[in-house]
Amino acid sequence: MTQEEKKTHAFSSEQLETVYSMIGSNEPALFSVLQQLSKKYDEKTTIFLTKEFCLNCQSEENQRVGMEFLYMNGFQEELKALININKEHSSQRNKEWGEVYEFIFDRRKNRKFSGELLNLRKFNSDSNDPSLDCLLIFLNIYAHYEKYDYELLKKYKDILTEKLLNIDNTLLRIYFQIRENEVLFHYHWRRNELGIAKTYAHNIIDNTYNQEKRCEILLNLAVVYMFDDYEKSIKLLNEAKKIASDYTLDYYLESIDNQTKPFILLVNGIFEGISTTDLSEYAHLQIVRGNTEEAIEILNSFDDKTPFQEYYLGVALNSREVLESAYRNFLFNRNDYFFSRLPLDQLIMRGWIPNEKDTFTS
Known part of the structure; x- marks a missing residue:
């Protein structure tokens, strides 16, 4: 389904009546709505009807809870509308949730990944609302991840687990579990x-x-597999590209064609048929082709x-000094043991350091 189809998804009068009949002063919880709709309709129709609810x-x-549902299912415009409803709500609790999701929306919609931290002081970080507490913890972790600080997860892991257990809303618990799986995936x-x-990545996908x-x-998973299972890596890459094409996800199509795909192929020494508009990956391409002067x-x-x-x-320079500097920058400035393997492998291959791969866990 394309973005245009997504905006104009049509329902039958019977489907809409099913949704509207559940709305009112005694309406069921959102999870129950999903359960009831899923008994009558396929997954896609259920998701879109729940959006209407x-x-x-x-x-x-x-x-x-509807804001989390809309966010987790990619309904950005509808999320903005529900954020506005909550921000203007008579309930202070709903107002606070609306402000938090507005922050989430702005960061996601505008792709502001600058490590900016939400001002938590305006909210009670140890309130009687474990759901909001979890959301604020996730935001804190995301902000630190954007600054390549993955170790903060250790500080919050036990606190997060405890608060997740205290969430009594089933749908929130499910979606927050997916969020937790995602931060654990990136950490490991x-x-x-x-x-x-x-394991965490496949759980999210499923x-x-x-x-x-x-x-x-x-x-991301395609990159994870690129060192050890090239065929699996390409299979995952093609799955991602099909989704990006089917759903008109232009940002990801651009990233796949000019960054991720060239990167994975070039790391594996394959350069035939590759083109890219990304300057860094173009330099990478010239190195693998043997055109080191242009790359330099x-x-x-x-x-x-x-x-x-x-x-x-x-x-390109065949420089031990530069490769060691890249290795240190990956390891100490980005806390990235995975990508530090790139310069490490080159240092080992050139005989400049002993084989120290067993210092990493995998």
Whole structure:
């Protein structure tokens, strides 16, 4: 389904009557709505009908939980509408939830991944609302992840688990479990603990209808597999591209064609038929082709090099010093044991350091 089809999804009068008959002063919880609809309709229809329920529901709890449902299923415009309803609510609790989801919406919609922290002081971080507490903890973890600080998860893991157990709303508990799986996936991936990371990633893919999220995790998982199972990596990459194409996810199509796909193929020494508009990956391509002078010229044009650009330059220059610097930057500035394998492998291959791969867990 394309984005245009998503906006104009049509329902029969019978389907809409089923939804509207549940709305009112004694309306069921959102999870019960999903259960009732799923007995009559397929998954896609159930999700879209539940979206309609969220936009028209009357109970304070459903109006709060509805924001998480809309967010987790990729209904961005509808989420904004429900955020506005909650922000103007007579309930202070709903107002606070609305403000938090507005922050979430702005970061996601505008792709502001700058490590900006939500001002938690305006909310009670140890309130009688474990659901809101969990949401704020997730936001804190996301912000630190964006600054390559993955160790914060250790601080919050037990607190998060305890608060998750105290959430009495079934649907929130399910969606927050997916959120927890995602932060655990990224943590174990960057720690190079790949067996655990793969388990969490597959769990997310199997338990979310949000095609944008499935595309994102499939892409990440394709990279996870790139060192050890090239065929599996490409299979996952193609699955992600099909979703991106079917759902008109232009951002991911651009990323796949110009960054992720060239990167995975080039890491595996394959360069035939590859083209890219990304300068870093173009330099990577020239290195694998043997055109090191052109690659060096491109890479030296970057003033503030990423560890990837530094790694490419180290390979092009055949420089132990630059490769060791890239390795340190991956490991100490980004806390990234997974991608630190790139310069480490080159250092080992060139005989500049002994084989130290057994220092990593996988």
